[in-house]
Amino acid sequence: MTLMDIEVNLPEETQSIRDTVHKFAEEVMRPAGEQLDKLVDPSDVIAKDSLLWNVFDKYHELGLDALEAGESGLDPVETARLRCLINEELGWGDSGLAISLAVAGMHRTFARMSGRPELIERFCGPDARDIGCWAITEPDHGSDSLGFNQTHFADAAVRANCIAQKDGDEYVIRGQKAAWVSNGTIADVAALFCTIEPEQGFKGGGVAVVPLDLPGVSRGKPLDKLGQRALNQGEIFFDDVRIPAEYMVVGAPAYATIVEFVLATANAFMGTTFCGVARAALEHALAYAKERVQGGVAIIEHQSVKARLFRMFSQVEAARSLSRRVAIYNTTQPPQVQYSIASKVFCTNASFEVASAALQIYGGNGLSREYPIEKVLRDARASLIEDGCNEILGLVAAGKL
Numbered sequence: 001m002t003l004m005d006i007e008v009n010l011p012e013e014t015q016s017i018r019d020t021v022h023k024f025a026e027e028v029m030r031p032a033g034e035q036l037d038k039l040v041d042p043s044d045v046i047a048k049d050s051l052l053w054n055v056f057d058k059y060h061e062l063g064l065d066a067l068e069a070g071e072s073g074l075d076p077v078e079t080a081r082l083r084c085l086i087n088e089e090l091g092w093g094d095s096g097l098a099i100s101l102a103v104a105g106m107h108r109t110f111a112r113m114s115g116r117p118e119l120i121e122r123f124c125g126p127d128a129r130d131i132g133c134w135a136i137t138e139p140d141h142g143s144d145s146l147g148f149n150q151t152h153f154a155d156a157a158v159r160a161n162c163i164a165q166k167d168g169d170e171y172v173i174r175g176q177k178a179a180w181v182s183n184g185t186i187a188d189v190a191a192l193f194c195t196i197e198p199e200q201g202f203k204g205g206g207v208a209v210v211p212l213d214l215p216g217v218s219r220g221k222p223l224d225k226l227g228q229r230a231l232n233q234g235e236i237f238f239d240d241v242r243i244p245a246e247y248m249v250v251g252a253p254a255y256a257t258i259v260e261f262v263l264a265t266a267n268a269f270m271g272t273t274f275c276g277v278a279r280a281a282l283e284h285a286l287a288y289a290k291e292r293v294q295g296g297v298a299i300i301e302h303q304s305v306k307a308r309l310f311r312m313f314s315q316v317e318a319a320r321s322l323s324r325r326v327a328i329y330n331t332t333q334p335p336q337v338q339y340s341i342a343s344k345v346f347c348t349n350a351s352f353e354v355a356s357a358a359l360q361i362y363g364g365n366g367l368s369r370e371y372p373i374e375k376v377l378r379d380a381r382a383s384l385i386e387d388g389c390n391e392i393l394g395l396v397a398a399g400k401l
Contacts (some may be wrong), residue, residue, distance in 0.1 A: 018085045091280075119207075
């Protein structure tokens, strides 16, 4: 790593894993992310010959999916710290790919949570390679569907776009998930957040593990976006899709609690991941400032550039400290969602601000696609909205204070 990481008493095993992840991020993720970003048609990102699949294959070959699932063999605190380091390195490599890789295993979390042998055997075996997605966002509902402590969450007048109705030993799913479902058009399985008791509003929701090869499932086109273009996103449609009742792993009584838990987990992930994005922006700016000559000297000799770089450095380190403290606590203790939200909001804001400051150091060159910083800026901008827009998340967190 270019920037010093002032970790204390980092075990040799943890250091070795982080070095492996950094190499993967540098040699596999960055080149793939840069090439996928330049593809005009987002359908080409998921084509059979796309570099996207090489990223997934290498990630699995290195056993990083198992590490993300917590199978490190380390004690809980060290495992949590390792996850922070992994997330930062993956975000440093490419944030869109980092999110795609992370959400790919979400269905396995719920299969394990169910405790049901059939689901665990089908989706969580050692050779399981199914790609998952978090199907919560809907055409008419985005961040509002995460507001578990807001008044509208239990308002029956707020109608969902995706309903699952009990029918004997099955659930019948009807409706649509929006174009912002990460891995939406490539996923094999969905962790589907849907409404099962509409008279309770969002509070009457449930979570089902849904294989997406079932009759009645169809997909939209991959979404064409400003940033994180390597992250596939797209609509999923459900036309009388039937699943066994035992595939509904969370019912209405626990739904609000599960939304809070998932939000705490996802936002903590976003915090650590976008520390990596901020660090990448700072490193790009440092390297450029040392080689770009203006006024007869490298621009890093100019006071205004030095001052800007130091502020960027401070933001990165503050984001690191907050995100790691929150992630480690929430992994080893009952999670506190307000802290995860603070981490997500602070770190994503920092990533965008640091990327913007970095682009300013590049000057006009920063606007050119010839240089990497404009991509980092676009990727960072997306983070202020995804996994809950920062403004709405702040209201949810304030409700927990």
